[in-house]
Amino acid sequence: MTYPAAANIPEPPYILCEDLFKIYKIANLEVVALRGLDLKVRRRELMAIVGASGSGKSTLLNILAGLDQPSAGRAFVGGRDLLTMSAAEMVEYRRRQVGFVWQQTGRNLIPYLDALQNVEVPLILDGVSKRQAHDRATELLHAVGLGERLNHLPNQMSGGEQQRVSIAVALANDPPLLLADEPTGELDSIGASRVFELFGDLNRRFGVTIVIVTHDPDIAARVDRVVAIRDGRTSTEIFRRVHDDGNTTEFVHDEYVLVDAAGRLQIPRSYLERLNIHDRAKLLMGEGRVEVLPETAAARHDRESR
């Protein structure tokens, strides 16, 4: 009997969210921030999440970071079940399994500690000796291109440099996953470019899985995959693919609409408006395609006069 080669067995996704819900309750008001979200992220993937304000991006990232608990559904990171983890396991998860970078540079760093000390803090809290913490922090600051800024305080560095220190802090305990919520939101385009280059570099060098929430319009050129969230669900996905026609090699982007386990997909609102589709549409199976058509005026009249 022969077994398939290990390379043929698909690796389970590092992040797996299925039908994920997050409902915030304030007094008697319920806000559904995630409504049946599905997401898979491969180990060592560099991907981004985009979406309008209020679509649920930060909610998702906070759940993946172990900072917030989902209301229902399934969420696994590295085989750990985020819905059933105990408080103690959650603390351990946050300390060892995930690094987090916030948009506000000021929220990531301790203002009265220099770059080196900021990176040493999580190491020392984790029980690493002062000497080892110093060596690891120095190495990380070199890795993020700040070997010349070891003793600068946060306010003696540019916003982009502060975010690079924040990334070093997030990676101090060598987590396999790095999450960043609009890490370039406060930076100019050059600062943002350097931060994105750094994410690519860290992803290739250390194999860290990276998920970035961003509004950067050029993000598709900088990561392997961009997933868009709309109204608390994943809606579309853009892949970067290398196209080689024998003469030139270039990146091309393929865009897909995501279809969930129940067969649901989202049609962009602008398409619905252009076709005047409201609460019902006709599906026609064609040759290798499915067409979505508006209800005809006659059919509508017939239905309403019944």
Ligand SMILES: Nc1ncnc2c1ncn2[C@@H]1O[C@H](COP(=O)(O)OP(=O)(O)OP(=O)(O)O)[C@@H](O)[C@H]1O
């Ligand atoms: N702690 C909270 N309590 C109540 N409602 C919340 C809370 N956090 C988020 N929400 C609501 O959940 C929804 C999703 O918010 P979220 O912060 O995830 O959006 P976002 O996509 O990150 O938006 P932005 O691009 O503006 O950062 C919003 O309607 C928001 O008002």
Ligand SMILES: [Mg+2]
């Ligand atoms: Mg947000």
